[in-house]
Amino acid sequence: MIKKTFKRAFRDSLPVLAGYLALGVGFGVLLQSKGYSFWWAILMSCTMFAGSGQYAGVDFLASGASIITTAVMTFIINARHFFYGFSLLDKYKGAGWFKPYMIFGLTDETYSIVCSAQLDDTVDHKKYYLFLTALDHSYWITGCTLGALLGGILPFSNEGIGYSMTALFIVIMVEQWLTTKEHLPVILGVCTTIVCLVIFGADLFIIPAMAFIALELVIFRKKLDKTSAREEADGGD
Amino acid sequence: MIDTKYSLILVAVMAGVTMLVRFLPFICFPEGRKRPRVVTYLGTVLPYAVIGMLVVYCFKDVSFFRYPYCIPELLAAALVAGLHIWRRNTLLSVFGGVAFYMVLVQLVF
Numbered sequence: 001m002i003k004k005t006f007k008r009a010f011r012d013s014l015p016v017l018a019g020y021l022a023l024g025v026g027f028g029v030l031l032q033s034k035g036y037s038f039w040w041a042i043l044m045s046c047t048m049f050a051g052s053g054q055y056a057g058v059d060f061l062a063s064g065a066s067i068i069t070t071a072v073m074t075f076i077i078n079a080r081h082f083f084y085g086f087s088l089l090d091k092y093k094g095a096g097w098f099k100p101y102m103i104f105g106l107t108d109e110t111y112s113i114v115c116s117a118q119l120d121d122t123v124d125h126k127k128y129y130l131f132l133t134a135l136d137h138s139y140w141i142t143g144c145t146l147g148a149l150l151g152g153i154l155p156f157s158n159e160g161i162g163y164s165m166t167a168l169f170i171v172i173m174v175e176q177w178l179t180t181k182e183h184l185p186v187i188l189g190v191c192t193t194i195v196c197l198v199i200f201g202a203d204l205f206i207i208p209a210m211a212f213i214a215l216e217l218v219i220f221r222k223k224l225d226k227t228s229a230r231e232e233a234d235g236g237d
Numbered sequence: 238m239i240d241t242k243y244s245l246i247l248v249a250v251m252a253g254v255t256m257l258v259r260f261l262p263f264i265c266f267p268e269g270r271k272r273p274r275v276v277t278y279l280g281t282v283l284p285y286a287v288i289g290m291l292v293v294y295c296f297k298d299v300s301f302f303r304y305p306y307c308i309p310e311l312l313a314a315a316l317v318a319g320l321h322i323w324r325r326n327t328l329l330s331v332f333g334g335v336a337f338y339m340v341l342v343q344l345v346f
Contacts (some may be wrong), residue, residue, distance in 0.1 A: 015331040035239055040248075047252035061244055069249055074254040079295070081255070083287055085262025086280040093268050106259045108291055115284035160339035166295040166310070167317045167334040173288045174321045174330075185282045189289025202297045206290075213286050217279060220270050223280045 005123040009131035012117060015171075016109045017139050019164035024143020025150070026162065027054050034062040041148035045141040049105055051165075053078050054144075075132045077208050083214075084111040095126045105133035107140075109168060134223040184224060188216045264270035305346040 028041045048054050056077055060070045084106045091114065092099055110133050117158065119125050175184060196209035266272040299307050317334035324330070 012327075014328055018332070018335065040244070044248055044251075047248065048255050050255050053251060053255055057248070060251070061247055064243075065247070067246065067250055071250050071254050074251045075258065078255050078258045080287070080290065081258045082261055083283050085259065087284050089262065089266055089272070089276075089280060092263075100260075103254055103259050103263055103275060108294075112284075112288060112291065115288075157343055158339075160309075160342040161335060162311075163313060163338040164331055164335045166292070166314070167331040167338075168327075168332070169288060169291045169295060170314055170317045171321050171327050171330045172319050173292055175325070175327075176285055176288060178322070179324075180285070185285035186289040189286035190293055191289075193290045193293035197293060197297060205297070206294070209290060213290065214279065217282050217286060218275065221275070221278060224282055224307075 001124055006131050007128045008119075008123050009128050009135060012113050013132055013135040013139070014023075015164055015168045016113070016136050016148075019109065019162060019168065020139035021143040021146070022158055022164065023051050024140050024145075024159035025147035025158070027051075027058070028144045028146075028147020028149070029151060030055065030058050031144075032151050036061070036148070038145055038148035041144040042141065045144035049107060049137055049140060050078055050081075051107070051140075076204070076207060080108070080210060081106055081111075083210060087115055092129065095129070098126075098130045102133050104130055105137050107136060109165065112138050112169060112172050116175060121185065133190060172215060182224060184220060185217065186190070188220075189213055192216065309338060309341035309346050312341065 024045065026124070027045075028038070031041050032038065044054055044057065048057065053074055056073060057070075059065070060073070065073075086105075087101065088103075088111075092102055097104060113132060114129055117128070119128060176186065177183060192212045193205070193209045196205040196212065199205070200208055264274060282299050296307070296310060299310050301307050316337050317330050320333050321327070321330040
């Protein structure tokens with residue numbers, strides 16, 4: 001069962017493999033261009049495990065940003081991750097000693113796959129989440145370190161390979177669309193984010209977008225919340 | 238020259254804040270404690286809303302008003318969606334779309 005679980009996690013992680021290697025190499029190249037050795041790439045990819053957060057981090061380090069600025073900006077850039085735990089409170093429940101590691105490793109990609117994976121009883125769900133997190137983390141560390149070591153000397157042009165992340169999210173969106181009847185949440189997500197991007201700009205839009213999405217989902221709760229109506233009929237939780 | 242102490246502190250701050258954001262929901266609603274039903278509800282609908290948010294997030298740095306007007310991104314997105322509706326094979330859709338996008342940005346645009 002463990003072997004099968006690992007195989008499944010590995011297969012599902014393959015789209016992330018390409019994307020993390022590419023984005024990681026990009027980060028490593030950028031970091032070493034500011035005079036940091038590959039040890040810093042290893043340290044940052046191990047402890048932060050955040051794509052856009054680490055890219056911004058290079059700027060903070062290179063420009064000598066203050067601790068306050070760094071903390072606030074990192075919070076803004078990674079704020080979207082705050083949403084992820086909400087859907088995983090039950091999925092990660094009782095996961096044991098590796099639960100903190102799985103929460104630490106909740107990237108956009110890991111979260112999307114965890115939420116969309118249709119797992120049957122032939123795989124160990126908790127171990128699957130663990131393997132997926134650890135595999136994604138290992139790809140990221142490998143990419144970041146390679147980039148810092150190679151320093152931009154690649155035998156081929158990898159321009160555009162980072163699009164695999166976009167492609168992965170589109171695939172998950174299409175898959176969700178085909179397997180559900182209720183499309184309002186994803187429509188709200190797309191439209192609200194576009195409107196906020198236009199109004200607030202690329203640096204500041206994500207927190208307002210999150211706030212409005214949460215608000216809209218609460219407003220449409222009567223229409224969307226099927227589970228709680230049933231639970232209430234059953235007499236509570 | 239690199240200020241090692243300053244850099245280490247900064248990396249620690251960034252790692253700490255990132256972790257805090259990810260842990261927050263689990264800290265607010267620990268296992269075994271009853272949580273407001275609206276939180277459980279949000280947990281069930283957020284994955285759908287978030288994936289919409291993430292797709293838009295991926296497009297945040299490309300301009301619709303400057304050459305090449307987001308055309309490679311949109312063409313590749315259409316191919317990814319089309320491939321996926323056709324075959325429902327994640328790896329095929331992702332890698333097909335990426336290969337197409339790489340050809341577009343390296344050779345065409």
